[in-house]
Amino acid sequence: MSEQAVRDNLVKWGKSLFERGLTAGSSGNMSARLDDGFLFTPTNSCLGFLDADRLSKLDASGKHVSGDAPTKELPLHFGFYDQRPAACAVVHLHSTYATALSCLSDVDPADAIPPITPYVVMRVGQVPVVPYTRPGSEAVKPLIDALAARHPAVLLQNHGPVVAAASLDAAVFAIEELEEAAKLAVILRGMSVRHLEAGAIAELNQHFKLK
Template sequence: MSERALRDAIVRWGKSLFERGLTAGSSGNLSARTEQGFIATPTNSCLGFLDADRLSILDEEGKHVGGDPPTKELPLHFAFYRNRPNARAVVHLHSTYATALSCLADVDPADAVPPITPYVVMRVGKVPVVAYTRPGSAEVAPLIDAVAPDHAAVLLQNHGPVVSAPSLESAVFAMEELEETAKLVLLTRGMKVRLLDAGQIADLERNSKLR
């Protein structure tokens, strides 16, 4: 995908996420890897009103070289790119249900999203919880470094979800799946839930090429 097409895709998907209430105000940020470096949403920008010509451009080292100043959340984006060579996009939102899960004290820190449907296994995988750090702090990077080699998505404690994927489209789809699954988990909380068993999960992982 050309840089122009990728710029337009970031604007299109940002608008879609915002209009569907998956992130509010100036929260959330998107980034994508290019042949020359990275494109990211600017700091304090609203995903519903992005300007393709003002998106932040960064070189291979993460240095800001064009467009508006980038999101302050770049340390978490670059941690995924650093640890997942096939990652071409990262999506971070403050979506309601996944963020609610990130605030609960009794979720499994190794996998906060139980395997309640096959699609969360195929599109997202296990979702560990990363300890709280101030938004934008570089202290989040080593925490993500510790889990990103084995996980395409995380929940930032008391903050929200982050998903990486081989394309911007697949990252958005995975984020949507994570949010919908978090909603199911919260709706069925306290009920006797039938989770997918180890054999079913292994079968899905063997046959899944979505991540």
């Protein structure tokens, strides 16, 4: 995919996510890996009104080379890129239900999204909770480094979801599935829920290997 096509795809998906209420105001950020570096959504930008020509371009070392100043969440994104060589996109949102789960004190920190449907297993797998850090803090990088090789998705404590994938389309689809699974988890709290059995999860993991 050409750089211009990647730019246009970031704009397309940003508008779609914003218009469907999956991230509000200037919250959330996205990035994509290029042959010669990375594209990031700019700092304080609204995903619904991105300009393809003003996206932040960074070189392969992470140095800003063109476009508006990049999101402050660079350490978060580079934690995934450094640990997942096949990852070509990272999406971070403040979607309502996934963020709600990230604020609950009794979720499993090793896997905040219970295996209620096959699709959450197929798209995001186990979703650990990353301890709280200030948004944009470099302190998040070692926390992501410790998890990203084994987990393509995490919940930032009291903050929201992050997903890495082999393409921007796949990252968006995965974070949407994570949000839907989080919604189900919140709606079903306190009820007697039938989770997928271990054998079913193993079969899904065998047939739908996450990248």
